Amino acid sequence: MTRTLATETVAKIGEQVLIKGWVNARRDHGKIVFVDIRDRSGVVQVVGKTDLGDLRPEDVVYITGLVKKRPDNLVNPELATGTVEVAAEKVEVVSKAEELPFDMGQETLEVELPTLLDYRALTLRHPKVQAIFKVQEVVIDSFRKAMQAKDFMEFQAPSIISSAPEGGAEIFEVKYFDHKTYLAQSPQLYKSLLVGDFERVFSVNKVFRAEPSVTTRHLTEVVSLDAEFGFIDSWVEVKDMAEYAIKFILAEVEKKCAQELAMFGISVPKVADEIPHLKLREAQEIIFQRTGRDCRQEKDLAPEDEREICKWSLEEKGSDLVFVTHYPTRARPFYTYPDDKDPEFNQGFDLLGRGVEWLTGGRRIHDYQTLLAHAKEWGVSPENIQIYLQAFKYGMPPLGGFAFGAERITMLTLGLGNIREATMFPRDMERVDVRLSTIQK
Amino acid sequence: MTRTLATETVAKIGEQVLIKGWVNARRDHGKIVFVDIRDRSGVVQVVGKTDLGDLRPEDVVYITGLVKKRPDNLVNPELATGTVEVAAEKVEVVSKAEELPFDMGQETLEVELPTLLDYRALTLRHPKVQAIFKVQEVVIDSFRKAMQAKDFMEFQAPSIISSAPEGGAEIFEVKYFDHKTYLAQSPQLYKSLLVGDFERVFSVNKVFRAEPSVTTRHLTEVVSLDAEFGFIDSWVEVKDMAEYAIKFILAEVEKKCAQELAMFGISVPKVADEIPHLKLREAQEIIFQRTGRDCRQEKDLAPEDEREICKWSLEEKGSDLVFVTHYPTRARPFYTYPDDKDPEFNQGFDLLGRGVEWLTGGRRIHDYQTLLAHAKEWGVSPENIQIYLQAFKYGMPPLGGFAFGAERITMLTLGLGNIREATMFPRDMERVDVRLSTIQK
Numbered sequence: 014m015t016r017t018l019a020t021e022t023v024a025k026i027g028e029q030v031l032i033k034g035w036v037n038a039r040r041d042h043g044k045i046v047f048v049d050i051r052d053r054s055g056v057v058q059v060v061g062k063t064d065l066g067d068l069r070p071e072d073v074v075y076i077t078g079l080v081k082k083r084p085d086n087l088v089n090p091e092l093a094t095g096t097v098e099v100a101a102e103k104v105e106v107v108s109k110a111e112e113l114p115f116d117m118g119q120e121t122l123e124v125e126l127p128t129l130l131d132y133r134a135l136t137l138r139h140p141k142v143q144a145i146f147k148v149q150e151v152v153i154d155s156f157r158k159a160m161q162a163k164d165f166m167e168f169q170a171p172s173i174i175s176s177a178p179e180g181g182a183e184i185f186e187v188k189y190f191d192h193k194t195y196l197a198q199s200p201q202l203y204k205s206l207l208v209g210d211f212e213r214v215f216s217v218n219k220v221f222r223a224e225p226s227v228t229t230r231h232l233t234e235v236v237s238l239d240a241e242f243g244f245i246d247s248w249v250e251v252k253d254m255a256e257y258a259i260k261f262i263l264a265e266v267e268k269k270c271a272q273e274l275a276m277f278g279i280s281v282p283k284v285a286d287e288i289p290h291l292k293l294r295e296a297q298e299i300i301f302q303r304t305g306r307d308c309r310q311e312k313d314l315a316p317e318d319e320r321e322i323c324k325w326s327l328e329e330k331g332s333d334l335v336f337v338t339h340y341p342t343r344a345r346p347f348y349t350y351p352d353d354k355d356p357e358f359n360q361g362f363d364l365l366g367r368g369v370e371w372l373t374g375g376r377r378i379h380d381y382q383t384l385l386a387h388a389k390e391w392g393v394s395p396e397n398i399q400i401y402l403q404a405f406k407y408g409m410p411p412l413g414g415f416a417f418g419a420e421r422i423t424m425l426t427l428g429l430g431n432i433r434e435a436t437m438f439p440r441d442m443e444r445v446d447v448r449l450s451t452i453q454k
Numbered sequence: 455m456t457r458t459l460a461t462e463t464v465a466k467i468g469e470q471v472l473i474k475g476w477v478n479a480r481r482d483h484g485k486i487v488f489v490d491i492r493d494r495s496g497v498v499q500v501v502g503k504t505d506l507g508d509l510r511p512e513d514v515v516y517i518t519g520l521v522k523k524r525p526d527n528l529v530n531p532e533l534a535t536g537t538v539e540v541a542a543e544k545v546e547v548v549s550k551a552e553e554l555p556f557d558m559g560q561e562t563l564e565v566e567l568p569t570l571l572d573y574r575a576l577t578l579r580h581p582k583v584q585a586i587f588k589v590q591e592v593v594i595d596s597f598r599k600a601m602q603a604k605d606f607m608e609f610q611a612p613s614i615i616s617s618a619p620e621g622g623a624e625i626f627e628v629k630y631f632d633h634k635t636y637l638a639q640s641p642q643l644y645k646s647l648l649v650g651d652f653e654r655v656f657s658v659n660k661v662f663r664a665e666p667s668v669t670t671r672h673l674t675e676v677v678s679l680d681a682e683f684g685f686i687d688s689w690v691e692v693k694d695m696a697e698y699a700i701k702f703i704l705a706e707v708e709k710k711c712a713q714e715l716a717m718f719g720i721s722v723p724k725v726a727d728e729i730p731h732l733k734l735r736e737a738q739e740i741i742f743q744r745t746g747r748d749c750r751q752e753k754d755l756a757p758e759d760e761r762e763i764c765k766w767s768l769e770e771k772g773s774d775l776v777f778v779t780h781y782p783t784r785a786r787p788f789y790t791y792p793d794d795k796d797p798e799f800n801q802g803f804d805l806l807g808r809g810v811e812w813l814t815g816g817r818r819i820h821d822y823q824t825l826l827a828h829a830k831e832w833g834v835s836p837e838n839i840q841i842y843l844q845a846f847k848y849g850m851p852p853l854g855g856f857a858f859g860a861e862r863i864t865m866l867t868l869g870l871g872n873i874r875e876a877t878m879f880p881r882d883m884e885r886v887d888v889r890l891s892t893i894q895k
């Protein structure tokens with residue numbers, strides 16, 4: 014007998030079906046037993062007697078039974094299959110679950126973060142936890158679709174690199190046969206050099222940062238959504254492409270994840286027709302005017318400043334997202350393009366939303382000699398970036414690009430409090446699946 | 455003036471256009487100079503006089519000019535834009551290229567492998583080299599589309615892992631703050647445990663193997679295309695899903711990469727309506743009958759045996775691809791499902807094609823106690839696979855899955871001699887972009 018998925022039962026009233034799934038919940042009403050069976054499509058109620066008697070949550074069962082229409086007064090409007098139930102005829106337990114360490118039946122899984130992660134194989138079964146990764150899947154897939162639609166070519170960026178191009182801080186070392194190598198902090202140099210080959214490229218890949226601190230928004234391993242393209246006239250085209258990408262992603266999430274957003278009681282961020290943009294110094298002036306906090310000489314926005322400018326953007330411009338542009342050139346990497354009129358500031362930008370940075374991007378230097386001079390000035394050894402410099406030596410168009418973190422977009426779209434919730438298997442200073450204190454030094 | 459792509463010129467005869475791209479080639483005919491301009495769409499010929507005089511291959515130029523129909527006798531049928539040329543009016547050199555270290559104008563780039571890789575930023579500009587990565591992009595994208603169509607959920611597998619679950623051989627060590635961690639050799643344990651959460655999952659991600667030897671088909675960092683799913687009845691469903699995936703991928707490559715395949719003078723592998731499958735012992739008997747080489751007691755096929763069974767498959771079954779199944783259980787990982795009738799052999803399979811392994815897969819043990827017993831018997835510490843075992847403790851359906859290497863499919867589809875050609879930035883015992891001998895120990 015062919016398997017019927019839970020949500021397919023509504024179209025099979027009066028038919029005998031074979032349901033395969035996990036026991037999601039169990040309710041006893043005297044001699045009558047109800048079990049909700051969960052599979053990848055959703056949940057359906059099965060009704061039986063003593064044959065369901067020893068079923069426990071998370072048991073894997075194959076149940077043969079008859080699909081029946083529920084009487085009107087017993088319809089459950091909150092369930093996609095709430096109009097039917099399956100009357101059990103034969104029950105086979107394929108895998109018996111041990112007793113659960115906590116109640117998985119609550120609408121929101123109420124466990125502390127360490128427990129959520131210690132029991133990750135189990136907690137990922139909770140519908141509201143699964144919703145997070147449905148959203149993440151749509152974010153990543155939509156990014157690829159957005160870039161493909163603009164003729165960007167997908168490439169696979171390397172993870173192991175031969176040197177720490179921008180210095181050794183916050184970079185992981187890999188013992189590579191007899192040599193020292195490192196884990197890439199970003200595909201920046203690769204995506205830039207590939208503009209010389211393919212003009213427009215994007216990648217979805219892991220980047221690694223040895224963040225020496227524990228915060229709610231940093232991990233050591235994240236999924237970076239990167240794009241880079243050539244033949245631009247100014248940084249504005251780069252900003253516009255980033256704006257197109259994030260709008261595309263959010264529109265897809267809104268369309269495909271209505272149910273998931275509803276579970277979190279949240280809407281996708283509000284975006285103005287044109288996302289507002291302002292220079293760092295302008296943003297700092299606004300913050301000073303609004304709060305009296307004088308950050309007007311700072312090189313970057315502190316977390317509280319990021320929150321304030323997001324508040325301003327929503328209140329004054331009706332946009333949850335806002336670009337801040339023109340950061341001090343010296344505070345950004347060597348390849349950043351200085352502004353023509355005021356070279357102390359660069360043609361780069363961050364996109365902020367809901368109080369946090371979502372994306373960073375900008376125009377890059379394309380002239381070989383200027384790039385070489387900047388590298389030296391920034392203390393980056395040309396020896397360490399040979400393959401990158403090579404691209405510029407042999408003809409490179411004006412270029413720029415941007416990068417998002419997939420986990421951050423997921424976290425901020427759903428309003429989660431901690432990026433670890435937006436990562437199936439988060440890695441940080443304290444944990445790599447298991448707590449670091451339990452593994453060898 | 456808006457940019458016109460090279461291939462768009464054919465629809466703009468009589469119009470003034472702005473072309474932006476690289477000088478692909480240059481030909482002097484007395485006072486007349488022809489330059490081919492290359493951009494992401496293709497190549498178009500520009501004709502001019504002394505104004506094109508100092509252009510060199512790989513210079514980045516912006517050329518304004520008039521699109522003219524070529525006289526019939528000067529049409530180039532091999533070029534998509536061969537019916538037109540652009541008469542240059544204004545030429546701006548945006549980035550001047552240094553003199554090239556070798557001729558990039560040949561139809562096939564004739565450089566040795568070390569040169570191909572030493573100059574990777576440059577050699578990736580060659581059309582026939584680019585074709586390889588167009589095919590790879592289609593392979594990877596088609597894999598995702600194939601799995602999405604079957605309701606598989608995409609997930610992001612971690613790269614840094616806390617222990618070497620199957621022993622420490624061929625695994626890279628990462629210095630992780632004060633602890634020893636490793637780079638994942640496969641997402642196997644993660645994709646299996648996620649079957650307990652999402653039923654059907656797939657991933658496209660990097661895996662790392664400290665291969666201590668230099669061969670034409672191994673790298674230390676490759677892109678693994680992984681799928682795993684639950685509620686199967688036998689290994690045959692896993693084989694069938696793998697067969698569906700590879701057929702889908704090859705059909706897409708055939709459809710979308712006709713031009714690229716033609717450049718390599720090759721067709722996608724021939725596939726029978728049903729890909730033939732035979733047990734290892736049957737394959738070995740056939741090899742013995744055909745060659746007199748007696749490998750009938752071996753645990754695996756040697757490279758020459760793989761080539762022979764592929765030859766047999768093509769000659770006798772009309773299929774470039776062939777499944778070999780039922781390898782000795784002890785020669786495979788601890789989670790492999792033994793055959794019910796003959797537990798010395800397992801319910802696993804390899805897919806071979808054009809003389810080389812393409813894919814490996816099979817059914818996995820889903821019973822917690824059996825899995826635990828096997829882990830111990832195989833010398834795998836349950837401590838090291840806690841999060842994985844947890845999934846089985848709390849109810850796991852019968853499951854199986856498979857994995858391809860994206861670079862191998864690309865290499866074998868195009869008939870390349872070395873997997874390094876099918877990788878933008880190949881890593882091996884001797885090279886991580888630069889030769890290892892040049893970097894620190």
